[in-house]
Amino acid sequence: MNRISPSRTGVAFALALAVMTAVPACKKAEKDDAKTDKVEAVPVEVTAVRTDSVSNSFSGTAPLEAKGEAQVVAKTSGVARQVLFEEGQFVRAGQTMVRLESDRQRLQVQQASAQVEKLQRDYARAEALAREQLIARSDLDRIRFELANARSTLNLAQLELSYTNVTAPISGTVASRSIKTGNFVQISSPIYRIVSSQLLEAVINVPEAEKSKLQVGLPVQMTVDAMPGQTFEGRISRIAPVVDSGSGTFRAVAAFPGGVGLQPGMFGRLSVAFDQHNNAMLVPRAALLEGEQNSAVFVVRNGKAVRAPITTGYSQGEWIEVRSGITTQDRVITAGKAAVRDGMPVTVLAPAAPQTTAPSPATR
Numbered sequence: 001m002n003r004i005s006p007s008r009t010g011v012a013f014a015l016a017l018a019v020m021t022a023v024p025a026c027k028k029a030e031k032d033d034a035k036t037d038k039v040e041a042v043p044v045e046v047t048a049v050r051t052d053s054v055s056n057s058f059s060g061t062a063p064l065e066a067k068g069e070a071q072v073v074a075k076t077s078g079v080a081r082q083v084l085f086e087e088g089q090f091v092r093a094g095q096t097m098v099r100l101e102s103d104r105q106r107l108q109v110q111q112a113s114a115q116v117e118k119l120q121r122d123y124a125r126a127e128a129l130a131r132e133q134l135i136a137r138s139d140l141d142r143i144r145f146e147l148a149n150a151r152s153t154l155n156l157a158q159l160e161l162s163y164t165n166v167t168a169p170i171s172g173t174v175a176s177r178s179i180k181t182g183n184f185v186q187i188s189s190p191i192y193r194i195v196s197s198q199l200l201e202a203v204i205n206v207p208e209a210e211k212s213k214l215q216v217g218l219p220v221q222m223t224v225d226a227m228p229g230q231t232f233e234g235r236i237s238r239i240a241p242v243v244d245s246g247s248g249t250f251r252a253v254a255a256f257p258g259g260v261g262l263q264p265g266m267f268g269r270l271s272v273a274f275d276q277h278n279n280a281m282l283v284p285r286a287a288l289l290e291g292e293q294n295s296a297v298f299v300v301r302n303g304k305a306v307r308a309p310i311t312t313g314y315s316q317g318e319w320i321e322v323r324s325g326i327t328t329q330d331r332v333i334t335a336g337k338a339a340v341r342d343g344m345p346v347t348v349l350a351p352a353a354p355q356t357t358a359p360s361p362a363t364r
Contacts, residue, residue: 041345044336046300047284049328054314054321055276058214059269060204064224064256066264068196070170072097074185076105076163083181085192091168097192100185102164109161112154119147172196175264197258201237202268205249213274214239220254222268232256236272275314282319283310287332298333298340299326300348305333307342 078100085097123143129135172194179191202222206214220234234256243250254270256262287297295312298305310325326332331348333340340346 041303041347042305042336042339043347043349044298044300044305044333044340045349046331047287047334049322049326049330049332050282050319051279051328052282052319053276053278054280054282054316054319055273056213056314057271057273057316058206058210059271060206061267061269062202062204062254064200064202064262064264064266064268066172066195066197067199067201067255068170068172069264070168070172070194071190072166072168072192072194073188073190074098074100074163074166075187076100076160077187078102078164078185080179080181080183080185083177083179085174085177087174087177089174091172091174091194093168093171095168096165097168098166098179098185100164100166102161105157105161105164108157109154112150112157116147116150116154119143119150123147166191168192168194170194170196195264197263200256200258200262200264202234202254202256202270204252204254204270204272205244205247206252206272208243208248208250210274211243211250214252214272218272218274220256220270220272222254222256222270224262224266224268226263226266227261230261232260232262232268234270277314277321280313281322281326281328282316283322283326283332284334285315285318285320286334287337288320289337297326298337298342299330300333300346301330303345305337305340305342305344305346 080098081101082099083097084099085091091097123140126135126140126143130137130140173196174192175195176193177191179185185191214236216236216239218236220236222232222234223230224232234254236252237255238253240251252272254272283297289296289298289307294309296307296309299308300306308325308330311323313321313323315321333346336346
């Protein structure tokens with residue numbers, strides 16, 4: 001009969017005790033591993049998909065110019081006796097703006113008029129004598145030519161007299177005056193500048209890649225620094241037929257109606273809309289995933305981030321048009337997307353309340 005030695009009995013007891021101790025320890029380790037594998041939700045900020053109109057447009061800057069502008073110049077010399085208009089006044093075409101001294105011109109008109117009157121009498125007598133065949137036909141022709149020449153001299157003298165009244169070539173507003181009463185005026189010297197604000201133009205240089213899209217009649221929106229908060233509507237009126245080889249651009253002229261506060265010389269920011277999509281889905285540019293070969297965004301669905309490939313369209317400022325891939329009910333992640341992976345749980349943070357600051361005291 002075999003007997004179990006005491007040493008063997010102790011070893012068996014030790015092994016049983018070790019097994020009983022290891023089982024709870026393993027269960028505890030499994031629970032700790034389960035807690036470690038649980039993914040925490042990532043806090044993110046989201047923006048709802050909005051619907052609005054978006055257009056494919058070109059933006060540029062240009063100063064406004066008056067389509068009607070003219071320099072008033074003197075056509076004869078003389079001393080300015082009367083200066084009738086100042087800057088800012090409206091003048092109509094044909095109105096006298098400056099009167100020059102005209103004594104010499106008036107005397108020339110009187111002299112030429114007297115010569116015409118004398119030759120008219122001589123020609124009347126010569127005609128009577130010619131009918132009686134008392135003078136040669138050549139003498140009658142000579143007097144007739146002298147009378148025609150005298151009449152031309154009279155017309156020229158009257159024209160010179162009319163030049164002493166300097167008139168406005170166009171209707172508009174006096175923009176500048178460079179003459180004072182008593183000044184001596186030289187022939188062809190500019191004395192006024194008149195601008196007509198009925199129609200204003202802005203010349204923009206458009207890249208040649210947009211030439212096929214730009215057409216006469218397209219609407220143009222413009223803002224000016226001098227009148228913040230206002231948008232002015234115009235149209236493309238002319239397009240240059242050639243492209244500048246140096247800059248790779250072509251000139252387009254946008255016309256705007258006057259009389260709405262716009263003035264020549266104002267600096268305008270213009271936007272030409274080539275095409276427009278109404279009721280388009282728009283997402284912030286910040287929602288686009290960086291480093292992606294194809295455009296994509298993260299949307300929040302059932303508390304998780306879902307990567308959604310999208311097809312983009314036109315862009316307008318900080319907004320991008322989405323043609324497909326999401327719906328108007330989605331919310332796109334705009335902040336925190338760098339820490340998000342597809343299918344990861346997320347926590348949507350409430351938007352920060354706008355901060356209100358007390359207005360600073362006015363300074364003089």
